[in-house]
Amino acid sequence: MAARVLQQCVRSFARPSLRLCSGNLAVRAAAAPTAALHRPLSFAADSRRTRWLGQSRSPSVGVLCRQYGDLPPLTLETIKDRVLYVLKLYDKINPEKLQTTSHFMKDLGLDSLDQVEIIMAMEDEFGFEIPDAEAEKLMTPEEIVQYIADKKDVYE
Amino acid sequence: MSRHSKLQKQVLVLYRQFLRAGRDKPGFIPRIRDEFRENAGIKRTDVMHIEYLYRRGQRQLEQLRDANTKQLGSFSKERS
Numbered sequence: 210m211a212a213r214v215l216q217q218c219v220r221s222f223a224r225p226s227l228r229l230c231s232g233n234l235a236v237r238a239a240a241a242p243t244a245a246l247h248r249p250l251s252f253a254a255d256s257r258r259t260r261w262l263g264q265s266r267s268p269s270v271g272v273l274c275r276q277y278g279d280l281p282p283l284t285l286e287t288i289k290d291r292v293l294y295v296l297k298l299y300d301k302i303n304p305e306k307l308q309t310t311s312h313f314m315k316d317l318g319l320d321s322l323d324q325v326e327i328i329m330a331m332e333d334e335f336g337f338e339i340p341d342a343e344a345e346k347l348m349t350p351e352e353i354v355q356y357i358a359d360k361k362d363v364y365e
Numbered sequence: 366m367s368r369h370s371k372l373q374k375q376v377l378v379l380y381r382q383f384l385r386a387g388r389d390k391p392g393f394i395p396r397i398r399d400e401f402r403e404n405a406g407i408k409r410t411d412v413m414h415i416e417y418l419y420r421r422g423q424r425q426l427e428q429l430r431d432a433n434t435k436q437l438g439s440f441s442k443e444r445s
Contacts, residue, residue, distance in 0.1 A: 321369065322401055325381050341378055345369065 283363045289354050295334050296350060299327060309351045324348070331357070372415060379422050386429050392437035393429065 281287075289309065297304045302317055313319045313327065328344045335357055339347075347353050357363075369377070380401055387393030404418055428434060 320405065321373070321377055322380055322398075322405060325377055326384065326398075329381065329384055341374075341381065345374070345377065 283358075283361050285354065285358055285363060288357050288361075288363065289350070291334055292331065292350050292353050292357075295330050296327065299330065307350075309354070310349055312349050314348065321345075328353075335361075337361075370409070372412065372419075373409075376415070376419060379419065379426065383422070383426055383429070386426060390429070390434065390436055392439075396437055396439055 293307065293309070296302055296307055301319060301323055306317065308316075311317055313324050314321075319327075324345070324347075328339055328347060331353060332339050337360065339356070343356065347356055380397075383397045383401075384394065387397055407414055407418075
C-alpha cells in the first residue's frame with residue numbers, strides 16, 4: 210500500500226524521468242516491506258511524510274533523493290525513563306518506593322500475576338513481543354531495561 | 366516462590382493469553398483480573414481444583430476469542 214503511495218507521488222511530479230525512477234522504485238519497494246515489518250505505523254507515516262517533502266522540491270531532484278523518517282533513537286536513558294514511567298502508572302506500585310533495582314516480588318510486594326501484567330504493559334509501550342520464557346525472568350526494572358536494550362541493539 | 370511449577374507456568378501463560386484476547390473488547394479485563402486474583406489463593410497442593418479451573422479457563426478463552434463475543438457486563442452485589 211505504501212509502495213503505491215510512493216509510486217503515485219513519483220508519477221505526479223516526475224513524468225519525463227519515469228523510466229529512470231521506476232527501477233529505483235522497484236528496488237525500494239522490495240526493500241521497504243522487509244524493513245517495515247517491525248514498525249508498520251512509522252512506515253505509513255514515512256510514506257506520507259516523503260510525499261509532502263517530495264512535493265516541495267523541484268521535480269528533477271525529488272526523484273533521486275528521498276528521506277525516511279523514523280522514531281527517535283533509543284538510548285539506555287530513554288528506555289529507563291519510559292520503563293519507570295509505565296511502572297509509576299501502575300496502580301499497585303507505590304511511586305515513592307520505586308527504584309531501578311527494586312524487585313517486584315521482594316521489595317514491591319507484587320505477585321506473578323502482576324508481573325505478567327507489567328511485562329504486557331512493557332510490550333505495549335515498546336511495541337514488540339516478549340516471549341513467555343524470557344518474560345518470567347524479568348524481576349526488576351533494571352533487568353527489563355537490559356533486556357530491551359539487548360533486543361533493540363542499544364549500546365552505550 | 367522462586368521457581369514456578371509446570372502448572373503455575375501454565376496458569377501464567379493462560380493469564381497472558383486472556384489479557385491479550387480481552388484487550389480490544391470492553392469489559393473483560395476487570396473481570397479477568399478479579400477472577401484470577403480470587404483464585405490465586407488456592408493452595409499449590411490442591412491440584413484437582415487448579416486443573417479444573419484451568420480447563421474451565423481454556424474453554425472460556427475460546428468463547429472470548431470467538432468473533433461473535435462483543436462485550437461483557439457483570440452485576441456487583443450491593444454491600445449494605
